[in-house]
Amino acid sequence: MTEITIYKSKAGEYRKFMCDGHAAYADYGQDIVCAAISVLVINTVNALEEITKEPIQVDADEKAGRISCTFLRQPLLETSVALMDSLALGLSRIEAQYGKKHCKLTFKEV
Numbered sequence: 001m002t003e004i005t006i007y008k009s010k011a012g013e014y015r016k017f018m019c020d021g022h023a024a025y026a027d028y029g030q031d032i033v034c035a036a037i038s039v040l041v042i043n044t045v046n047a048l049e050e051i052t053k054e055p056i057q058v059d060a061d062e063k064a065g066r067i068s069c070t071f072l073r074q075p076l077l078e079t080s081v082a083l084m085d086s087l088a089l090g091l092s093r094i095e096a097q098y099g100k101k102h103c104k105l106t107f108k109e110v
Contacts, residue, residue, distance in 0.1 A: 002037050002065070002103050004091055006084070007110045014076055014084045015110050017041075018068040023102040033102045034065075036094055044087040045069055054080045 002023045007016040019041050025033035048054045048069070055072040076084070088105070095103045 001101060002034065003106070004037070004041075004104070005106045005108055006088060007108050009074075010109055013074060014071060014081065015074075016068065016070045017084075017087070018066075020064075020066045022065045023098075025098060025102045033094060033098050037091065037103060040087055040090045040094075041067060044083050047083050048080055052077050052080045052083065 002019060002021045004019045005017065006014065007018075008014055019037065023031055023033035023037060025031050045056070045058055045067070048056055049058075054077060057070045057072060058067065060067040071080075088107075091103065091105045095105045
C-alpha cells in the first residue's frame with residue numbers, strides 16, 4: 001500500500017507531504033495505481049520547483065518508494081496552494097477508485 005500524508009497547520013496551510021510504499025495493485029511495471037500516484041507526486045514536486053520556484057526540501061528513496069517534500073517558506077504562493085489542492089484531489093480520487101488497500105491518503109495537523 002502507498003501511504004500519503006499531507007501535513008497542514010491549524011489554519012489549513014500546507015507544510016509538508018510524504019509518500020511511502022508501493023501500491024501493490026499489480027506486478028512491477030504493470031501497476032497503474034503506483035504509476036498514477038508517482039506521476040501526481042513527482043509532477044507536483046517538479047512544478048513547485050520549476051514553475052512556482054517555491055523553496056522546498058525534497059528527500060527521496062526510489063527503491064523504498066519514499067519521497068517527502070517540506071515547504072521552507074510560509075505562506076505559500078497561491079499557485080503552490082493550487083498545486084497542492086490538485087495533488088490532494090487526485091490522490092483522493094485514486095483512493096476512492098482503488099481503495100485504501102492500495103492508496104491511503106491522510107491529513108495531519110502540525
